[in-house]
Amino acid sequence: MDSVKEQDSAPAAPVLDLSDLQAAYERTKKFIARTPTVPAAGLAALSGRDVWLKAELLQATGSFKLRGVLNALLQLAEPQRLAGVVSMSAGNHASALAYGARLAGTRATIVMPQYANPAKVGATVSYGGEVVQTDRPLAEVMTEVQDEHKLTLVHPFDDPRIIAGAGGVGLEFVEDAPKLDVIIVPVGGGGLISGVAAAVRVLSPQTRVIGVEPAWAAGMSAALSAGQPVHLEKAQSVADGLAAPFAGHHTLACVQSWVDSIVLVEEQELVGAVGVLARDAKLAAEAAGAAGLAALLSGKIDIEPGASVGLIISGGNVDPALLASAVTTAY
Amino acid sequence: MDSVKEQDSAPAAPVLDLSDLQAAYERTKKFIARTPTVPAAGLAALSGRDVWLKAELLQATGSFKLRGVLNALLQLAEPQRLAGVVSMSAGNHASALAYGARLAGTRATIVMPQYANPAKVGATVSYGGEVVQTDRPLAEVMTEVQDEHKLTLVHPFDDPRIIAGAGGVGLEFVEDAPKLDVIIVPVGGGGLISGVAAAVRVLSPQTRVIGVEPAWAAGMSAALSAGQPVHLEKAQSVADGLAAPFAGHHTLACVQSWVDSIVLVEEQELVGAVGVLARDAKLAAEAAGAAGLAALLSGKIDIEPGASVGLIISGGNVDPALLASAVTTAY
Numbered sequence: 001m002d003s004v005k006e007q008d009s010a011p012a013a014p015v016l017d018l019s020d021l022q023a024a025y026e027r028t029k030k031f032i033a034r035t036p037t038v039p040a041a042g043l044a045a046l047s048g049r050d051v052w053l054k055a056e057l058l059q060a061t062g063s064f065k066l067r068g069v070l071n072a073l074l075q076l077a078e079p080q081r082l083a084g085v086v087s088m089s090a091g092n093h094a095s096a097l098a099y100g101a102r103l104a105g106t107r108a109t110i111v112m113p114q115y116a117n118p119a120k121v122g123a124t125v126s127y128g129g130e131v132v133q134t135d136r137p138l139a140e141v142m143t144e145v146q147d148e149h150k151l152t153l154v155h156p157f158d159d160p161r162i163i164a165g166a167g168g169v170g171l172e173f174v175e176d177a178p179k180l181d182v183i184i185v186p187v188g189g190g191g192l193i194s195g196v197a198a199a200v201r202v203l204s205p206q207t208r209v210i211g212v213e214p215a216w217a218a219g220m221s222a223a224l225s226a227g228q229p230v231h232l233e234k235a236q237s238v239a240d241g242l243a244a245p246f247a248g249h250h251t252l253a254c255v256q257s258w259v260d261s262i263v264l265v266e267e268q269e270l271v272g273a274v275g276v277l278a279r280d281a282k283l284a285a286e287a288a289g290a291a292g293l294a295a296l297l298s299g300k301i302d303i304e305p306g307a308s309v310g311l312i313i314s315g316g317n318v319d320p321a322l323l324a325s326a327v328t329t330a331y
Numbered sequence: 332m333d334s335v336k337e338q339d340s341a342p343a344a345p346v347l348d349l350s351d352l353q354a355a356y357e358r359t360k361k362f363i364a365r366t367p368t369v370p371a372a373g374l375a376a377l378s379g380r381d382v383w384l385k386a387e388l389l390q391a392t393g394s395f396k397l398r399g400v401l402n403a404l405l406q407l408a409e410p411q412r413l414a415g416v417v418s419m420s421a422g423n424h425a426s427a428l429a430y431g432a433r434l435a436g437t438r439a440t441i442v443m444p445q446y447a448n449p450a451k452v453g454a455t456v457s458y459g460g461e462v463v464q465t466d467r468p469l470a471e472v473m474t475e476v477q478d479e480h481k482l483t484l485v486h487p488f489d490d491p492r493i494i495a496g497a498g499g500v501g502l503e504f505v506e507d508a509p510k511l512d513v514i515i516v517p518v519g520g521g522g523l524i525s526g527v528a529a530a531v532r533v534l535s536p537q538t539r540v541i542g543v544e545p546a547w548a549a550g551m552s553a554a555l556s557a558g559q560p561v562h563l564e565k566a567q568s569v570a571d572g573l574a575a576p577f578a579g580h581h582t583l584a585c586v587q588s589w590v591d592s593i594v595l596v597e598e599q600e601l602v603g604a605v606g607v608l609a610r611d612a613k614l615a616a617e618a619a620g621a622a623g624l625a626a627l628l629s630g631k632i633d634i635e636p637g638a639s640v641g642l643i644i645s646g647g648n649v650d651p652a653l654l655a656s657a658v659t660t661a662y
Contacts, residue, residue, distance in 0.1 A: 036367030041391050045457075057613045060372045119610075126376075278654065279450075282388045282616070282647030284609040316613030323609065324655035 014194070014254045016160045018202045021167035021195065024071040028165060031070055031103050033059050035169075037176035040311075042280030047296055050308040052177040053281060056169055057289050057316030061127070063241070064169050064192055064314050065096035065156075071165030072154050073097075073104035081106045086151035088112070088138035090240050091120030092288075092315050093156040098129025109151060111142040117240055117319050157189030158248025167195030173310055174204045181307040184292035186314050187211040187220045187262060189244035190251025196312065197258035207310075211255065211262040212295040214239050214270060220255060221262050223247040238267050238322060241288030241315050263301055269294040274318065275326035286318035345525070345585045347491045349533045352498035352526065355402040359496060362401055362434050364390050366500075368507035371642075373611030378627055381639040383508040384612060387500055388620050388647030392454070394572070395500050395523055395645050396427035396487075402496030403485050404428075404435035412437045417482035419443070419469035421571050422451030423619075423646050424487040429460025440482060442473040448571055448650050488520030489579025498526030504641055505535045512638040515623035517645050518542040518551045518593060520575035521582025527643065528589035538641075542586065542593040543626040545570050545601060551586060552593050554578040569598050569653060572619030572646050594632055600625040605649065606657035617649035 035056045043051040056064045084107040087097050094110040101108035114135040124131050134141045185193040197209045213220055214237035222230045229252055235245040270287040273294035277285050292311035366387045374382040387395045415438040418428050425441040432439035445466040455462050465472045516524040528540045544551055545568035553561045560583055566576040601618040604625035608616050623642035626632055
């Protein structure tokens with residue numbers, strides 16, 4: 001895993017706290033589904049742990065992304081709102097931004113990779129988003145579009161407003177589940193785990209927060225080792241939602257401060273978890289959403305038998321071929 | 332659809348009411364998950380209706396069946412409990428009975444067809460049930476087993492205790508969803524719709540209750556036409572959970588009294604609905620569980636645009652090959 005160090009260094013400490021999460025929650029709640037927390041008896045039998053699922057894949061647009069996006073969009077100044085917003089994404093952030101832009105009365109342009117999951121591109125367009133697909137570096141193309149049309153960037157993860165919004169998942173989970181010993185959270189750029197950890201550290205301090213990354217797209221692990229975000233030469237995974245090529249400065253600071261550890265899972269563990277989740281918990285998740293289960297079943301996290309484990313099933317916009325293959329393998 | 336009339340005639344009126352449902356609910360609730368009611372934005376966009384899902388596939392053992400089974404098992408007299416119970420089922424009733432028997436401190440023997448979904452047979456065994464598979468008529472074999480071991484029958488649907496337990500789905504749904512104009516309920520032997528209608532008729536009288544049967548296994552429609560239960564020569568469907576070869580006397584009486592109408596869906600509509608449910612609502616349902624969506628999307632029910640529609644997603648124990656084929660077709 002070759003990496004190139006970036007020039008900025010990570011901030012010393014997170015710039016957000018619980019009050020930011022609570023403000024984001026109040027600001028956005030009329031548009032956000034309170035997703036169910038459900039006990040998973042089948043997964044409990046399989047893992048020997050008491051397993052609770054935060055079914056965030058049932059969120060509007062099929063992932064947690066809308067929470068952060070709306071928190072950012074609803075704080076735009078009037079000229080920004082009128083000019084529109086821009087971002088880059090392989091999928092879930094794109095759909096959420098397009099959908100959220102409508103709710104917030106603005107317009108979104110999203111730069112997406114040429115290889116993006118066509119279903120995610122289609123969803124983004126169907127929500128009214130303007131999509132620019134490219135095989136050039138996304139950030140480069142995005143900056144051109146942004147400058148040309150004077151658009152406001154809504155970053156997919158490295159923004160305190162995005163993190164604070166995502167933290168709503170954590171606020172709800174600690175309220176709805178019984179006391180959890182561990183919460184396992186999928187990590188792409190780190191927005192979700194940063195927000196969740198911000199909530200859990202204060203509201204349920206004895207709960208460990210563990211992140212999970214694909215071994216082939218382990219930008220947060222690389223950043224933790226380097227002490228600052230590093231750019232991965234290559235970051236590709238069947239969990240396309242976790243294939244961010246770098247962690248953020250803000251998200252790294254949150255993870256350094258509040259997260260217990262990050263584990264890595266292999267591609268086949270991710271696919272297997274998609275199948276098991278469909279079979280034993282009846283949820284059609286994408287690989288990113290199944291990453292917590294992959295980590296639990298891998299045995300890579302030291303968890304007492306019988307302990308209570310929370311998994312955040314973060315998204316459900318799965319490629320049909322992957323789901324089909326996963327379910328036929330798992331059964 | 333050839334049919335043979337049975338000799339008994341249907342009772343004039345249902346023998347249960349809301350108080351029986353409430354008693355069943357109190358009796359069983361410590362073992363029963365309160366399954367989530369979720370808005371389905373993707374299905375709303377697709378159907379032009381405001382769609383709410385009762386995600387009963389997240390119930391323990393993967394279907395609504397445990398509710399009725401436990402209500403019956405927890406009322407066994409001591410000698411009955413000690414001797415054990417018996418039933419016949421193609422799947423979900425079998426797993427629920429095996430699982431419930433453990434909770435109630437008794438033992439279950441279940442006669443299952445030779446062609447039963449192997450996953451459902453396996454689940455029943457894994458919950459501690461004793462399975463007898465046969466290619467002879469199930470009722471015949473069951474009676475032999477019952478007589479030999481002096482077991483108590485827990486009927487899969489035609490029993491007021493089973494119906495009252497299933498009604499808990501209706502109690503929760505009317506409490507958790509906003510006012511629904513229509514609730515669409517899958518119909519096999521009729522236990523679920525009878526219980527749900529018993530709740531809805533009293534608690535939300537302006538809500539229409541519509542049943543849906545596979546055209547190839549339409550025992551309730553046949554019974555309604557004949558004015559009494561009739562035995563279908565053949566009842567097979569991709570929705571194995573709905574392929575009961577006859578409606579019950581009790582369930583017919585409930586449907587006659589409380590249900591607005593029954594619509595029929597084709598096999599390909601059922602498979603299509605499984606795929607759409609996974610894609611747009613992220614739920615891995617079996618075909619029986621997707622039947623309400625199949626009926627909604629078929630256009631066979633007259634529902635105003637924008638009306639609010641409740642679908643009971645009754646089970647998730649889907650054959651993996653079916654799920655795989657459904658998702659790749661739907662996307």
